Amino acid sequence: MADNKLIASDVASIEHADDSSVVFLSQEKMEELHLYRGDAVLLKGKNDKEAVCIVLSGEQCMVHKVYLNNVVRQNLGVNFDDEVSVSFIDVQYGQAIHVLPFSDTLEGFNGDLFDGFLKPFFLNAYRPVTKGNTFLVHEGMKTVEFKVMETNPSPYCIVAPETMIYCDGDPLIRQDNGGEVDMSNLVG
Structure with missing residues (x-):
């Protein structure tokens, strides 16, 4: 090995x-x-x-x-x-990332995704993200799963305080085929 x-x-x-x-x-x-x-x-x-x-x-x-x-x-x-x-790997700080939540993890949540989940998760944490990967955010009694749709630079970056975080678009819908995502509902 x-x-x-x-x-x-x-x-x-x-x-x-x-x-x-x-x-x-x-x-x-x-x-x-x-x-x-x-x-x-x-x-x-x-x-x-x-x-x-x-x-x-x-x-x-x-x-x-x-x-x-x-x-x-x-x-x-x-x-x-x-x-x-x-x-x-030498990873650059990100200029921007785009993430979307999975709809099945949003049940019962009607608030602002950025303020409720993403801002506290990334605030001063310098977290790396990889395009196509998922991550969980636990806030209070709720856990929301997000997928990284895009990063700049791509395909990975570190989310720093200056990184713009976008979460606009329809939530992702899981398919029954091993967790794959239906990409047809994404805003282009």
Whole structure:
């Protein structure tokens, strides 16, 4: 197995396990890959699916594993014990991103998506996003799932305080074919 090919493992026992912008490695593996706490890493899973996350070290992490949550696993198309490549990537701050919510996660919510979910999620967090990936935002008793429709620069960037966040357009409707999205309802 190549040095940067690691085994996907469950992050549930690690603090910040629900944050889909973070993955964890052992300190030994971070040193081996010349990574530092807070570096952006490009993760590659099955069928060339990619995600960019921030890397942190965990004391309980094993050297041959990458610890990621279910959202990151789904974005990469991997299961636990599948191989994931991890490498440093220099990611630019985004000028703008466009995200849309999934309609089934909006049930009972009638407020402003930006103020209610996106602004608190991204505020001073410097979160990486990848075009085509999804992420969950937990606010109060509600969780809304969003999909990254576009990033500038593309295909990934870091959402900084200056990044414009757009969420206009009709919510996405899930299909019954493995979570694929009906793209016909998007505003062009």
